[in-house]
Amino acid sequence: MFKMYQHFLLLLLFVICSTNFAQVTEETDKCVCDCEQSQQRNEVPIPPNHNHPTHGFVYGQPGQPGQPGIPGAPGTNGNHGIPGSSGVPGQKGERGQKGDVFQCQSKDCQNTSNGSSPNSQKGEKGEQGPPGPPVIDFIRPYERANVAFSAGRTKTMTSQDPGSVITYDTLFVNVGHDFDKDTGVFRCRINGTYYFAMHVANFYDVGDNNLYVQLLHNNKHIISVYHHDDSTYRDSVSNSVILQLVRGDQIKLYLEGNRHLYSSSRRFTTFSGYLLFAD
Structure with missing residues (x-):
């Protein structure tokens, strides 16, 4: 009977000690957690309650860092800064070497006249060059010694002071292409002997018109x-x-100033010439 009573007391004491130990352990863990949180927030830990059953226990050493x-989520981008001031201009570099001429090797270049790339951009228009020498048309060998022209006017003409070169609007023949009807000038291309003839008509119904034309x-x-205009007919x-003539010589008809030259669709005014034989 006495042994049973001892066993009962030991069991009761064990239960009481286990309960107190669990409470002490819980208070100790809470105190350590509060201390760590206080250290992270730079706060002073709250002292333990002296009336608490765990008063009198000694705190252990701090544990190892966890x-x-x-890592937290990335933060939002900040605002753009103020633009900086312009830097100091750099020194002018040396002139580079001349590049090689582009030669397109693609089949696409076969249809281009200069061998450049079909995708290349057209350059800007250049300045107008100086006037070239008078144009002398190409003449075939069998036409080389054949020169002849004949031109006429279908309209009347009034010259300005001091005078005007007679021009023409009809070209009957121009073998060799040495005569320009728009300027009225024949330009010699082949040295030789030439024949020229002019036929002009006076304008009778214009007062005091004395016709005067020079070759x-x-x-x-x-x-x-x-x-001299002294009749009532077109004479x-x-x-x-x-x-x-030699190559480069020029022949033309010249109407004196303030004179009137008559012509119509019947072509009263004509100018003709041809090569007799070449030198």
Whole structure:
């Protein structure tokens, strides 16, 4: 009977001690957690309650630091800063070496005239060059010694002071292409002997019109025609000449200033010339 009573007391004492130990352990863990949180927040830990059953226990040494936590989410981007001031201009570099001429090797370049890439951009238009020498058309060998022209006017003409070169609107023949009807000038291309003839008509119904036309060789007078207006008809006058010319010489008809030259669809005014034989 006495042994049973001892066993009962030991069991009761064990239960009481286990309960107190669990409470002490819980208070100790809470105190340690509060201390760690206080240290992280730079706060002073709250002292233990002296009336608490665990008063009198000694705190243990701080434990080892825990593992690093999971990285937090990235923060939002900050505002753009103020633009900086312009830097100091750098020194001018040396001139580079001249590049090689581009030669396109692609099949796409076969349709281009200069061998450049079909995707290349067109350059800017250049400045107009100086006037070139007078144009001399290509003549076939069998036409080389054949020169002949004949031109006429279908409209009347009034010259300005001091005078005007007679031009033409009809070209009957121009073998060799040495005569320009728009300027009225024949340019010699082949050295030789030439024949020239002019036929002009006077304008009778214009008061005091004395017709005077000259044939000029390099702007020098050679022959002329003159008609005094004293009739009521349209009179025609003619003249002709044979000249020795060299390449580059010019022949033209010149109407004196303030004079009137008559013509119509019947072409009363004409100018003709041809090569007799070449030198």
